[in-house]
Amino acid sequence: MSDLTTAQILGAAPVMVDGRPNIRTNQQVSLIAQAVADNLPSGALYRYHDEYVTISTIKSTNQDGETTTELEKRPMDPRRFTTWIEQYMTFSAGPEDPVESMGKNMAELILASDYLRAAVPEIAEIMPVRLPAWGVGPKGERFLRILPAGYDPATRIYSAETVAWDANKVWPVAAVLRAMNKALESFPWAEKAAGPITHIRSASCFMAYMLGQFCRHLIGRQPMILIIGNQPGTGKTLLAKFALGPIYGVPNATPFPKDDAALQKLLFTKLISGAPYVLIDDLINLSSTTLNQYATSEAISDRVLGGNKEFCGVNRMQIVSTGNNLTVTPDIERRSLIIDLFDVCKSVEKNIANPLTEKVFSRPQWRREMLMALWSLVWHWNEQGCPSVCSASAMPSFEGFSEVVGSIVMTAGFISPFTKRPATTDGGDVRGNALERLLVALADKIQPATPEAPHTQLTHLYTVEDVMGVAGALGLVDIICSGKNQNQSMGHQLRKLKGRQFVDSSGRVFTFGRREDAVSSQYNVVILSEPRM
Numbered sequence: 001m002s003d004l005t006t007a008q009i010l011g012a013a014p015v016m017v018d019g020r021p022n023i024r025t026n027q028q029v030s031l032i033a034q035a036v037a038d039n040l041p042s043g044a045l046y047r048y049h050d051e052y053v054t055i056s057t058i059k060s061t062n063q064d065g066e067t068t069t070e071l072e073k074r075p076m077d078p079r080r081f082t083t084w085i086e087q088y089m090t091f092s093a094g095p096e097d098p099v100e101s102m103g104k105n106m107a108e109l110i111l112a113s114d115y116l117r118a119a120v121p122e123i124a125e126i127m128p129v130r131l132p133a134w135g136v137g138p139k140g141e142r143f144l145r146i147l148p149a150g151y152d153p154a155t156r157i158y159s160a161e162t163v164a165w166d167a168n169k170v171w172p173v174a175a176v177l178r179a180m181n182k183a184l185e186s187f188p189w190a191e192k193a194a195g196p197i198t199h200i201r202s203a204s205c206f207m208a209y210m211l212g213q214f215c216r217h218l219i220g221r222q223p224m225i226l227i228i229g230n231q232p233g234t235g236k237t238l239l240a241k242f243a244l245g246p247i248y249g250v251p252n253a254t255p256f257p258k259d260d261a262a263l264q265k266l267l268f269t270k271l272i273s274g275a276p277y278v279l280i281d282d283l284i285n286l287s288s289t290t291l292n293q294y295a296t297s298e299a300i301s302d303r304v305l306g307g308n309k310e311f312c313g314v315n316r317m318q319i320v321s322t323g324n325n326l327t328v329t330p331d332i333e334r335r336s337l338i339i340d341l342f343d344v345c346k347s348v349e350k351n352i353a354n355p356l357t358e359k360v361f362s363r364p365q366w367r368r369e370m371l372m373a374l375w376s377l378v379w380h381w382n383e384q385g386c387p388s389v390c391s392a393s394a395m396p397s398f399e400g401f402s403e404v405v406g407s408i409v410m411t412a413g414f415i416s417p418f419t420k421r422p423a424t425t426d427g428g429d430v431r432g433n434a435l436e437r438l439l440v441a442l443a444d445k446i447q448p449a450t451p452e453a454p455h456t457q458l459t460h461l462y463t464v465e466d467v468m469g470v471a472g473a474l475g476l477v478d479i480i481c482s483g484k485n486q487n488q489s490m491g492h493q494l495r496k497l498k499g500r501q502f503v504d505s506s507g508r509v510f511t512f513g514r515r516e517d518a519v520s521s522q523y524n525v526v527i528l529s530e531p532r533m
Helices: 029-039 078-087 104-111 114-119 173-184 201-214 236-248 260-272 289-296 358-362 364-383 399-411 430-444 464-474 486-495
Strands: 022-024 046-048 051-061 067-075 090-092 125-127 132-136 142-146 150-152 157-159 224-229 253-255 277-281 299-303 310-314 318-324 336-341 459-463 501-503 509-516 521-527
Touching: 022 029, 029 104, 029 114, 067 364, 078 104, 142 364, 173 201, 173 364, 201 236, 201 318, 201 336, 201 364, 201 399, 224 236, 236 253, 236 277, 236 318, 236 336, 236 358, 236 364, 260 277, 260 289, 260 299, 260 310, 289 318, 358 364, 364 399, 430 464, 430 486, 430 501, 430 509, 430 521, 459 464, 464 486, 464 521, 486 509
Parallel strands: 022 090, 125 157, 224 318, 224 336, 253 277, 277 318
Antiparallel strands: 046 051, 051 067, 132 142, 150 157, 299 310, 459 521, 501 509, 509 521
């Protein structure tokens, strides 16, 4: 009896010939495994973190009617393998025997075989877009290139193409800076200057953060990123996601875990999954040995939850954290790039004409343009001969990041992202910045001597009410003071500054003191030098 349909017999439909290779199952398992490995198409299966995975892209349409592409990585287990392998080959006991499905037991043996392991390429990192990497020329010279879509054997990196962008088009640096200045103009940088973002320390840190992810294949470990605001609503989380958006689309943010054990579990889970970053939102404190470990360790090992298996993996994950009024410990500060946001008025009451929203991060066109903008900055540095404008020693433990990313940022015209944060009183925290701003404002009120008033005293006594009035005008009271008695809290904070020297806005050195009388505390500001020329 013919297996052909009537239409096929009459020639109205083609007779489909199965072109898949047939593997005989009536032989040794090692020979079966070798045959499977030999007939597996290139790029069908990969090894990643000691497990087999398949990688594909899925297209969908967003609510604006735009076609978006997402990366899908699926693990391969024996149950899935039994049906998945049938798209590439068939199995039967002999040449005259019917085709049969591979059983789960056989799938387990093949997946465990050295033959398959040797035939399947190992992936070190999976990325959703193509990024720059170093290439090596015939004479051993290093050159800059963009990784191809798919698997790159030289780096063992798999680059999907969820956003297709043109690396052959390079924009002028001035055009890139204008676009970035416009995109970031609504963020209240703490050191905001009268001019472009290239003059602002925190903005330079942000560009280093953004370029660090874009150049992750050119460097080693990346420092932790801390985005600290003086109040809710300054745009900390939005800024954190802005930098990650071109590569990852809308990034996921994770709330701060309840304790250090939960934080360790979170970070280790992310590391096992191969996450290139972890974004921890609304950090409460930075006193964590776990954060210190993950910020600098090249490799992390720990026991996998739910078993006795130990996992040891290369740590390429960047920690990004946001928080309000965080006190930064010296250990954290030397491991971090810190971006300070400072709003004088209430951030939640601001009226921004064209507010930036997370929605834009999912748009392919925005991501494409941002990737090309970042590439233009990198290529500009490359065209200059990749100069080491920034020393590798600018940030110890992150030498590659310092030398490559720091140099790209500075070649584009930004000040060094490793510029020291403004002098503070509490280890570089926001309260310390606020206290120094307050003292500078008090010193600025002392008028210099003039020909009309040659005997002007370059000193002034302020009452606590005077100090609170100036702090209130600057919007610093809630940052500096805690507790119900704000006057008392202010006095406690100012007491730490007795005898310290500072510089006011005109460059005059002044000292701050405190003295008691029978009624209340008074604060003495004494100008010690003329304005600096």
